[in-house]
Amino acid sequence: MDIVEAKALTKDFHLGKTLIYALKGVDLAVSEREFLAIAGPSGSGKSTLLNLIGCIDLPTSGSIKIDGIDVSALSSDELADLRATKIGFIFQMFNLIPVLSAFENIEYPLLRKKIKHHMRKEKVMDALKNVGLESFATHKPDELSGGQRQRVAIARALISEPKIILADEPTANLDHKTGTAVLEVMKKINEDQGTVFIFSTHDPKVMSMASRIVQLMDGKVIS
Amino acid sequence: MEIPLDLKLAVRNVFRNKVRSLITLAAIAFGCISLIIAGGFFEDTFLQMRESVIHSNLGHIQIYKKGYIEKGSAKPFDYMIENPDEIEKLISSIEHVELITPRITFSGLMSTGENTVSIFCQGINPEGEQAISVIETVKGATSGLAIEAGENLSQNDMYNVILGRGLAKAMGSKVGDFIILVCNTVGGALNAMDMKVKGTFFTISKEFDDRAVRMPIAAAQTLLRTDKVQTLVVLVDKTENTDQVKKQLLYLVKDKDLELKPWYELADFYNKTVELYGRQFLVLKFIIAIIVILSIFNTINMSIWERTREIGTIMALGSRRREVLKLFLLEGLVLGILGGLIGIAAGTVLAYLISLVGIPMPPPPGATVGWTAHIKIVPQLLIASFSIALISSLVSSFYPAFKASRLIIADALRHF
Numbered sequence: 001m002d003i004v005e006a007k008a009l010t011k012d013f014h015l016g017k018t019l020i021y022a023l024k025g026v027d028l029a030v031s032e033r034e035f036l037a038i039a040g041p042s043g044s045g046k047s048t049l050l051n052l053i054g055c056i057d058l059p060t061s062g063s064i065k066i067d068g069i070d071v072s073a074l075s076s077d078e079l080a081d082l083r084a085t086k087i088g089f090i091f092q093m094f095n096l097i098p099v100l101s102a103f104e105n106i107e108y109p110l111l112r113k114k115i116k117h118h119m120r121k122e123k124v125m126d127a128l129k130n131v132g133l134e135s136f137a138t139h140k141p142d143e144l145s146g147g148q149r150q151r152v153a154i155a156r157a158l159i160s161e162p163k164i165i166l167a168d169e170p171t172a173n174l175d176h177k178t179g180t181a182v183l184e185v186m187k188k189i190n191e192d193q194g195t196v197f198i199f200s201t202h203d204p205k206v207m208s209m210a211s212r213i214v215q216l217m218d219g220k221v222i223s
Numbered sequence: 224m225e226i227p228l229d230l231k232l233a234v235r236n237v238f239r240n241k242v243r244s245l246i247t248l249a250a251i252a253f254g255c256i257s258l259i260i261a262g263g264f265f266e267d268t269f270l271q272m273r274e275s276v277i278h279s280n281l282g283h284i285q286i287y288k289k290g291y292i293e294k295g296s297a298k299p300f301d302y303m304i305e306n307p308d309e310i311e312k313l314i315s316s317i318e319h320v321e322l323i324t325p326r327i328t329f330s331g332l333m334s335t336g337e338n339t340v341s342i343f344c345q346g347i348n349p350e351g352e353q354a355i356s357v358i359e360t361v362k363g364a365t366s367g368l369a370i371e372a373g374e375n376l377s378q379n380d381m382y383n384v385i386l387g388r389g390l391a392k393a394m395g396s397k398v399g400d401f402i403i404l405v406c407n408t409v410g411g412a413l414n415a416m417d418m419k420v421k422g423t424f425f426t427i428s429k430e431f432d433d434r435a436v437r438m439p440i441a442a443a444q445t446l447l448r449t450d451k452v453q454t455l456v457v458l459v460d461k462t463e464n465t466d467q468v469k470k471q472l473l474y475l476v477k478d479k480d481l482e483l484k485p486w487y488e489l490a491d492f493y494n495k496t497v498e499l500y501g502r503q504f505l506v507l508k509f510i511i512a513i514i515v516i517l518s519i520f521n522t523i524n525m526s527i528w529e530r531t532r533e534i535g536t537i538m539a540l541g542s543r544r545r546e547v548l549k550l551f552l553l554e555g556l557v558l559g560i561l562g563g564l565i566g567i568a569a570g571t572v573l574a575y576l577i578s579l580v581g582i583p584m585p586p587p588p589g590a591t592v593g594w595t596a597h598i599k600i601v602p603q604l605l606i607a608s609f610s611i612a613l614i615s616s617l618v619s620s621f622y623p624a625f626k627a628s629r630l631i632i633a634d635a636l637r638h639f
């Protein structure tokens with residue numbers, strides 16, 4: 001079974017009086033263990049597609065199934081729960097909560113789950129180790145470098161053991177070397193734990209690390 | 224115990240923009256301080272006024288012959304208490320009762336030979352009245368009835384009077400002068416007596432001082448040709464115990480053909496003043512609630528605007544809308560609690576400091592003497608101002624928080 005199954009997705013945006021067709025009928029199936037790159041020029045609809053898969057925006061038409069669940073039937077709370085259990089996010093701007101330490105940022109998604117206090121602490125510490133940041137636990141985001149922040153974000157995305165991690169241009173705000181290193185962390189997790197990654201990128205070097213590349217152009221899949 | 228991350232988050236977010244939060248806290252605290260000071264001032268004023276009213280004339284409870292309250296003003300002598308000594312004895316055994324003293328009030332004429340004026344006479348027991356006129360509960364307050372010239376009546380006096388200072392002035396009467404009192408006896412005949420002016424006095428009420436003559440009750444009884452009294456005034460140890468005594472009195476006088484009124488049913492001016500100021504204070508509370516609501520609304524609204532992307536992030540991570548709402552309500556609550564606590568602390572200290580000095584006040588309307596106001600620290604007022612801070616902070620953070628929780632996540636994430 002495919003972990004993501006999108007059929008005939010369209011998404012329109014109203015921009016003043018004009019209607020923008022950001023996606024014009026996208027079909028996409030992503031299977032277990034994929035490390036999928038979504039490529040395409042700026043404005044081609046990569047972010048829009050990732051948002052729809054991540055259930056943080058609703059399609060104008062078409063259907064999305066995540067792990068076999070048709071998300072169009074779900075309420076806002078059910079969508080939130082689905083994101084909390086099945087989907088992780090990595091953002092271009094890292095999006096860490098500035099008042100929380102690295103440790104607390106990673107801990108945050110776990111708070112809603114009924115996990116014993118010491119188990120939680122252990123889990124977070126493990127996640128920090130996984131991304132090589134165990135000595136930065138108490139650092140606030142603004143005390144970390146871009147690459148370190150993105151690794152905290154990866155640990156945060158992973159902490160609730162989601163099936164899919166969505167990453168919209170995860171390396172766009174990092175220099176080339178750091179970006180590649182971050183991608184390698186992602187790749188290793190994909191190989192070790194089988195977590196599906198779907199990420200968008202401009203960077204040919206990053207694309208080359210993908211197990212498959214989906215090319216978007218003008219709101220359509222071209223290959 | 225572990226502090227919940229939500230609370231940590233709220234507290235840290237509150238202090239993220241220190242200047243803005245401090246201004247908000249100052250606004251809330253300022254609101255609380257104003258309430259505590261204004262409310263404490265009113266309370267102190269009410270208290271002083273209450274004690275003054277009680278001790279200048281009313282006493283705590285007045286006992287009359289049954290029917291007096293309804294018809295006594297037309298036919299005062301038809302409703303007289305026949306056996307005052309017996310009743311005094313009965314009542315004096317009640318707990319919290321300090322003393323009982325008899326009174327007869329009647330109107331008459333006073334003449335100096337040259338001028339004649341209509342007056343309001345009180346026949347009283349000098350010792351009893353003196354005990355009533357001592358105010359111990361209010362610091363710095365003058366006693367209810369103060370002697371201006373000459374001396375007060377004493378227990379051995381008989382044909383002596385003291386005059387209200389307005390009356391004495393109008394009549395040109397001085398201490399040591401003789402005056403003639405004329406009035407109807409209980410039986411309806413006309414009677415007159417020579418009396419010596421022993422002193423002049425003033426009370427809180429200028430109206431009273433302009434017309435009042437006080438004499439020993441025995442003199443009044445002689446003048447009126449009666450051995451009855453009209454009123455028995457009961458003094459209670461503390462005003463707060465009035466109702467307790469009243470309850471027992473009601474029980475006692477039930478079969479004695481008597482009726483009674485507590486001070487608060489008699490103190491018309493006091494009641495109206497309290498009501499007036501009470502309403503003004505309500506307006507003040509309302510205004511302050513609005514100030515607090517606006518300042519918190521502004522703070523939370525701005526901080527939500529600045530943190531739109533963060534809200535998108537936590538919702539993407541799986542927070543339900545209600546949890547986002549809770550998070551920002553919590554921030555509002557933290558602001559309200561902190562501001563309220565600072566306000567209560569500062570307000571209490573300020574009230575204490577102001578009371579150390581005291582605020583000199585001019586005579587209130589209808590009164591003759593100025594007084595010193597203090598700021599009473601009232602626990603209920605502290606609780607009320609804290610609650611206002613708390614409730615208005617919740618109310619004002621609700622709308623922005625609700626708005627935040629309704630954002631489309633993808634839009635929120637695009638926000639910079």
Ligand SMILES: Nc1ncnc2c1ncn2[C@@H]1O[C@H](COP(=O)(O)OP(=O)(O)O)[C@@H](O)[C@H]1O
Binds near residue numbers: 020022040041049
């Ligand atoms: N919220 C929005 N409102 C209006 N237009 C939007 C919105 N989001 C995306 N678009 C438009 O949709 C198209 C696709 O955008 P996007 O998915 O962000 O592309 P990409 O991520 O590939 O650069 C663009 O033309 C963009 O301007």
Ligand SMILES: [Mg+2]
Binds near residue numbers: 047168
């Ligand atoms: Mg994009």
